[in-house]
Amino acid sequence: MTDINTSKTTATTITSDKFKVACSNCNLRELCLPMGFNAEEMLRLDEIVATRKQVKQGQHLFTNGDPFTSLYAIRTGFFKTCVASEDGREQVTGFQMAGEIIGLDGIVTDHHNCDAVALEDAEVCIMPFSNVEHLSREFPVLQRHVHKIMSREIVRENGMMMMLGNMRAEERLAAFLLNLVQRLHARGFSQSELILRMTREEIGSYLGLKLETISRTFSKFSEDGIIEVKQRYVRILDADQLKQLCNLQTSI
Amino acid sequence: MTDINTSKTTATTITSDKFKVACSNCNLRELCLPMGFNAEEMLRLDEIVATRKQVKQGQHLFTNGDPFTSLYAIRTGFFKTCVASEDGREQVTGFQMAGEIIGLDGIVTDHHNCDAVALEDAEVCIMPFSNVEHLSREFPVLQRHVHKIMSREIVRENGMMMMLGNMRAEERLAAFLLNLVQRLHARGFSQSELILRMTREEIGSYLGLKLETISRTFSKFSEDGIIEVKQRYVRILDADQLKQLCNLQTSI
């Protein structure tokens, strides 16, 4: 159960079978939906997901400017979200994995304000936002859950502002690795090993650093015996030292 | 109506008079509440605000760790929100003015995750979150509005990540000034003059720069004839050049 995060394991080819699309028997339920419903209510909650969608590696789930209609719950795979400035500079705003929700950026203007790109073959549950709002009005627990998800994203971005505004390269990368491994661990993967799904350049964009700096900092951590790195493979040897490096709450 | 932003003008001493606390006749209504209600619905909506509260300059409206109970709509005055790392480094995460909502960070953990500090004497409307959620279930328009406010904050922070990750000092300060003056203009103040409510250090913390860099960049803008600066007073002489400096959407 604490495998390394080679999510190939869960790559069951899903049919469009109605039964399979139900939240009520989804093994990610506790990650993307609130708890505490009885069986009958769970069935109503299944209405929230209209259908599923496969997204191949490199494909966009949505693009800046697209009309906003739905939120997406990641079933399998790994995404990045990013924004671009007019002159082409790109900023990765987040990396998302199974059980996490993307698309919240689209609510305010009814159009998406960032790109969501699959970093590996992925599958998402499409949740039309009208369904979300409708069911939220019926189920206060769901309503609260939706609010919490949005609030969590706000708090996460607050933490990112702290990273980008105040922390040095080593601190940023340490915090990044700890956050990643913690989220993977919550999904049953190892808490000391991981396979990065993104390039050095994407990590750098996320952390406000250049890819060379990411590479150098990985090498330094490796020399110091804190981690073992081999391309996309990372093994954390001394988690305590990593935590010391980033005096930041490993927020959410 | 396009006065400089010396908000002394609106400093009417408010009584606890029930009538005065009503949203239905608040001149900031269009800023913090959705439009399109009839008179009867507006009266119901008044229930959303329990009471008001005065916050003196320098006082905290809430502090990291405080139990979360309410959102706050700013009636008058100016706030900053900030987070701190364990070793004491502070990151300003936002500046908020009349009509804006603060406290969203508290929803996810039921405790606030940042500090909100008044930068000048202020008054806020206290909106118990249970009221917000209750009325949201009754009024879909309000529900959507709450979602939009949270989404707007997420998008704003995405833009901040772009600033902090990719932009140089001049670009950051230009974007900052344009954003500030645009929001002030939306409130009836001048679109070329403003009084800064925060110190160079607070601007620097917000923009991920040191106070000396802020001061130097102000001086440079001044030498280049883009702005006129005298301590807290700023007059924008060449808005186009400022806009050119920040190839960023002047997001929201």
Place this chain on the structure above:
DNA sequence: CGAGTCATTGATCTGTCTCAATATTAGTGG
């Protein structure tokens, strides 16, 4: 197997930070 993508490492450059001194303003009390 080969082409393209991605990662590593070195040398040098630069934007911002740091340290420091001074100037200006706001606030306080006599």
Place this chain on the structure above:
DNA sequence: CCACTAATATTGAGACAGATCAATGACTCG
């Protein structure tokens, strides 16, 4: 009203973390 103090702002000189430029190496995938 002024003197005094603390807070804030400006400006300079030098230092440094990370960027940039460049070359090589490793992996991936058709």
